[in-house]
Amino acid sequence: MDEAVIVGAEMVAGHDGSLELLVRLRHPNGVEGPVVLDEETGLRLMQNCGATHVDDLAGQSWRRILEGS
Numbered sequence: 843m844d845e846a847v848i849v850g851a852e853m854v855a856g857h858d859g860s861l862e863l864l865v866r867l868r869h870p871n872g873v874e875g876p877v878v879l880d881e882e883t884g885l886r887l888m889q890n891c892g893a894t895h896v897d898d899l900a901g902q903s904w905r906r907i908l909e910g911s
Contacts (some may be wrong), residue, residue, distance in 0.1 A: 844870055846904040851896040856880070863887065863896070867904050879907065886910055 846867040856862040856878075863884030865877045879887060887893075890909045891902045 846870070848899045848902045848904065848906075849874060851899045853884075853896060854878075865899065865907070877904075877907070883907065883911070 846869045848865055849868045850866040852864050854862050854864045861881045861884070863879040863881075865879060865884075865887070866874055867877055868874045886909075887899065887907050888896075890906045891899055893899050893902075
């Protein structure tokens with residue numbers, strides 16, 4: 843693995859009550875860390891990956907987050 847990949851995601855409530863997507867990334871050195879995406883970016887990520895459920899994001903490159911931004 844030479845880049846970070848998504849290992850999981852879940853929908854969470856943001857501080858203002860809007861939907862956010864909490865994405866867990868695994869980096870090439872094995873370290874995992876969270877990235878919180880606003881609703882628009884989270885929905886765009888789902889579309890970029892052809893995902894119908896957050897579980898479908900696992901294994902996708904972190905770069906899919908940037909597509910279309």
